[in-house]
Amino acid sequence: MQLFDIVFYLFAFITVASAFVVVFSRNIIYSAFSLLFTFFGVAGLYVFLSADFLAVTQVLIYVGGILVLLLFGVMLTSRVVDVQMKTGTMQTFPAVILTAGLAGILCGVFLVTEWKTLPGPELKTTAPKLGEMLMTTYLLPFEIASVVLLVALIGAAMIARRERPAGSEKNSSF
């Protein structure tokens, strides 16, 4: 087994193991922090798939953006001083059976299917070509994505900061 394989299995193990912790941990803070390792592991897998730009984007947006946002959500919605950090679960046993069956079916399909694999050329750097594609082939989705981001920004600010009418009930909990 070469070094490449060892490092691949290491990244795969980090990804899968921390994803297990995300889902099965009772403490939501532990879940959020092991999501960090999942995202980093996935970024490592992107590097193995010669998608360097995607790996950096993954680290920037998921770890730097979405995860921080999730942590803010955790901090703002649970009473940290209480023991409310524990989160409950519902219907665990049927869900385990269902998702184990789902994973089994998916893995079986992946094994049985005759994939027409043709290993593409080793891409050196993908960023220049990706930028070119975003400006030519994917120009319309690119522009729509920018509008979507703008709408999300304005909408999130509006939803989260809605002023209530003065006559309605006051929340005394904060």
Added chain:
Amino acid sequence: MMFPQIGLTHYLFISAILFSLGIFGVITRRNAIMVLMGIELILNSANINFIAFSRYGGLNLDGQAVAIFVIILAASEAVIALAIVLNIFKTLQTVNVDEVNKLRQ
């Protein structure tokens, strides 16, 4: 050699496991933010599939371009969902999805 050559199926297995774990998180957790984390896991598994096929399946860079759009949509989805969750918490003092059963105060 104990392990086969690293190929397409390895990545597909990882993404299958991540997808199932994400589904598990979405359907079992009561906390809305944990549900969001499950959705992020699902989106990540889809991205791994896209990029694995772009490397091994002859999709070349098209798969990576689609993955960029998936990341963009995941970011905006997380932002909107968290704003809604914060608003729900402000209104109902809970973020457990099974206790939020009305759309007004």
